[in-house]
Amino acid sequence: MPGRHRKPSPLKVPDRPYLALGLEGSANKLGAGIIRHDKDGSTSVLSNVRHTYITPPGEGFLPRDTAQHHKEWALTVVQEAITKAGVSMHDLDCICYTKGPGMGAPLQSVALVARTLSLLFDKPLVGVNHCVGHIEMGREVTGAQNPVVLYVSGGNTQVIAYSRQCYRIFGETLDIAVGNCLDRFARVINLSNDPSPGYNIEQEAKKGKRLVPLPYTTKGMDISLSGILTSVEGYISDKRYHDGVHDETKKDDIITPADLCFSLQETVFAMLVEITERAMAHIGSKEVLIVGGVGCNERLQEMMGIMAQERGGQVFATDERFCIDNGIMIAQAGLLSYRMGHKTPMSESTCTQRFRTDEVHVAWRL
The missing domain is CATH 3.30.420.40 (ATPase, nucleotide binding domain)
Incomplete structure (x- = not known):
């Protein structure tokens, strides 16, 4: 995915490649994606894996059942994302996860996965607003x-x-x-x-x-x-x-x-x-x-x-x-935030069902 020419940004051109894992699970889609910001300012999608919890016709998806689906599929989806990207967990600069908004139980299940990976591989966490993730990935893909x-x-x-x-x-x-x-x-x-x-x-x-x-x-x-x-x-x-x-x-x-x-x-x-x-x-x-x-x-x-x-x-x-909920959009927004110096402390690595789009400090844009 080639870089786009935009107005000057507070975000400097990377001095080295940056890698991030993004985890999304605010509703019935569980996603994991790995993105790379290169030294020439371009962005590369290395993997974007998703698994959807589908219910029978006439039925919606309940928070408890959706959370259980995410727990059962989390390891598979993350491993597939890592394998497709051709990297290891040790190569990552940060682990990004959806902080909100969304359904409580599914959000919590994915936040738990993010915290576990962060502790296991000693990688910083970045909590991401789901809506901002959509916007930033849309801007990157379309220009x-x-x-x-x-x-x-x-x-x-x-x-x-x-x-x-x-x-x-x-x-x-x-x-x-x-x-x-x-x-x-x-x-x-x-x-x-x-x-x-x-x-x-x-x-x-x-x-x-x-x-x-x-x-x-x-x-x-x-x-x-x-x-x-x-x-x-x-x-x-x-x-x-x-x-x-x-x-x-x-x-x-x-x-x-x-x-x-x-x-x-x-x-x-x-x-x-x-x-x-x-x-x-x-x-x-x-x-x-x-x-x-x-x-x-x-x-x-x-x-x-x-x-x-x-x-x-x-x-x-x-x-x-990129339109349907996915992990790569969380990785993109999270990595932009991380490169501006933001990290989510483990003590604050919670999630919330109500997280307004206009509550986010978009530090990477003028």
């Missing part, structure tokens, strides 16, 4: 300079812009996150969780032909999604709803699961595009960076691209390797 960031995942929905060594939140969801909304809807219509509910909704939406009315709720820079979820669930009991074989004589009247997936996506994504455009206008940016698991959605990228193009701008997004 975006100073974008408005749309961060959309299972647990977070935020519109973010950078200012004075802090990622400022311009707008966010007032209730549930967009990924949570999609996941819960997928359970209602009994869609598979493999590989993910959001992906399967996206594929079903491509077959939808009917746009049914749903609540469109933007409040300034914020959005509300619980009402739209309730409304779309209401269509399930509508006498026009069919999820099986249809009477051809009434084909124009029926509402299919594909129609509901299509309608949900179009409405929710339009809300996200609106508040993102408002933030672009406010800070005068022509760049949008989409990060988080929902950011893989090609329809969201397309709708955002249309808006950005009309403003003479550009959309930056990554594929599922």
Whole structure:
């Protein structure tokens, strides 16, 4: 991955290669990745291994069961990351882990792994904000300079812009996150969780032909999604709803699961595009960076691209390797922080379910 030319940074060009292991486990993805910052200023992804805890259709993932999955797979995932990278634990400069936000029990299980490795190999720890990890990996992969960031995942929905060594939140969801909304809807219509509910909704939406009315709720820079979820669930009991074989004589009247997936996506994504455009206008940016698991959605990228193009701008997004929760994004943000002199003492190597994006001192940017 070649280095990008950006504005001057407080972060000096490395005097030697730096290596970091990143561990992510804030939800149902367990990830381990190893990144290297080279002397020429470039960044290399040496490995990025992930294992996902998948539940049966109609079921979500509970914190206790998800934590157990992470404990069972941690050794395998870390060993695979080390082997693929062609390095040893002794070569690492630091071990980075997700401090939050996320689900309590899974976060704790991964923090325990990080602390254990730190003690075994005498390596410093770096606690990382999950959201900042997404942003920094997105910036590195795409080369975006100073974008408005749309961060959309299972647990977070935020519109973010950078200012004075802090990622400022311009707008966010007032209730549930967009990924949570999609996941819960997928359970209602009994869609598979493999590989993910959001992906399967996206594929079903491509077959939808009917746009049914749903609540469109933007409040300034914020959005509300619980009402739209309730409304779309209401269509399930509508006498026009069919999820099986249809009477051809009434084909124009029926509402299919594909129609509901299509309608949900179009409405929710339009809300996200609106508040993102408002933030672009406010800070005068022509760049949008989409990060988080929902950011893989090609329809969201397309709708955002249309808006950005009309403003003479550009959309930056990554594929599922970096969009979906992964260890390499934690390694990237953690190594940037470590190179600025930050380390997390063992006594403070805790995790927290609520860790706001705007609480982080982004020391590596001007």
